Amino acid sequence: MKILIACDMEGITGVTRWEHCDPTHPEYQRFRKQMTMDVNAAVEGAFAGGVEEVQIADGHSQGQNLLIEELDSRAQLNCGTTSPWSMMNGIDSAFGGVFFIGYHAMAGTANAILAHTWSTQILNWKINGQKIGEFGMNALIAGWFDVPALMVSGDQSLATEALRFVPDIDCAVVKEANGYFSGKCFSPAKTHERILECAQLAVQKKREGRGPQPLKMNAPYEVEVEFTQPYMAETASRLTGSERTGGRSVTITVPDIPAAFLAARTLCNLAV
Ligand SMILES: [Zn+2]
Incomplete structure (x- = not known):
């Protein structure tokens, strides 16, 4: 089985401010390293669960955040813009599932760190009247290729949102948001354990024929x-x-x- 790890930055361990995710700010260097470590935990879990191949899509800003020299050498990195599928760079129907690492809740969500949809210019995206954020849109892209969303990591509000779209998705909560810029953050040692276990479980469920179905909506x-x-x-x-x-x-x-x-x-x- 092949897994795509689609990653963003606002839902990474310890991130609570835009400065943490802004390549022009000195704090960014700390958190791109943290992003690399969160992703490595997911790669580790995927291989522990028995996958043969892991690809990563670097989805934040210009897609140039992960430190390739510190990434697990078993994984391959899809990076840079402007790729056709953006945050899902590399997706096709050959994948058995997608992990969403470092994701965040949609614009307007209460108690959700850096909640937004695509940019801070957007109040809402809706499809057929239903509000949708980056998780939902990217899970629909995977679903169009018949690939299920298997796990997410981020804050508890992102987990709640993901479960609304994919009721049996596995969630690794790395921080408990109590505001847009605030929350209780768990240590990297703890969050990496959670991400690894969650990734391994998600792959095992998929291999046993359990776990989420691809997310679909009716056309048009x-x-x-x-x-x-x-x-x-x-x-x-x-x-x-x-x-x-x-x-x-x-x-x-x-x-x-x-x-x-x-x-x-x-x-x-x-x-x-
Ligand atoms: Zn982002």
Whole structure:
């Protein structure tokens, strides 16, 4: 079995501030190392569970965060932008499952560290009326390839969100958020143990024919992006086929998940 580890940074062990995830800030160097260690724990767990291959997708900012020289040498790294699947760089139907490491809750979530969706310009992403964050969107991309989301790591609010989309997903909670910039963080020694055990269990369940099914939604897909400011919706609504559906909102209906992801990404890129 092959596993893809899709990783982000805001849900990494100890991260509570944007500065921790900002490549221009001195604190970033500490937390990119921590991100590498969280990912290594997941790689270790995957191999302990019996997988043959692990690929990693570095999904934060420009996809250049993980320290390749400190990564478990059994894993391969998909990094850099602008890859077709962005945070899911490398995904295809050959994978047996995806781990989401260092993920965060969607924009607007209470008691969730650095909760956002794609950028801080976005109030909401909705698909067919349902609010969706980065976990849900990326799990849908995996699902389009018939690949299930097997585990997540992040704070407890991310875990709650992931369980709403994938009821039997395994969750490694590395911090308990009590605010946007605050929470009780567990030590790396503890979180790496949790991530490793969770990853190993998720792979074992998958190999035994248990565990989550690929996440799917019924087509067609009405994608709505709600921005923080009306001028962002003005420029985003220049996308052919889209419609201005509110002061802050633009909507477009597309036939499949790749088009839904591309539409959401393009609308966000058009907003200035
Ligand atoms: Zn990120």
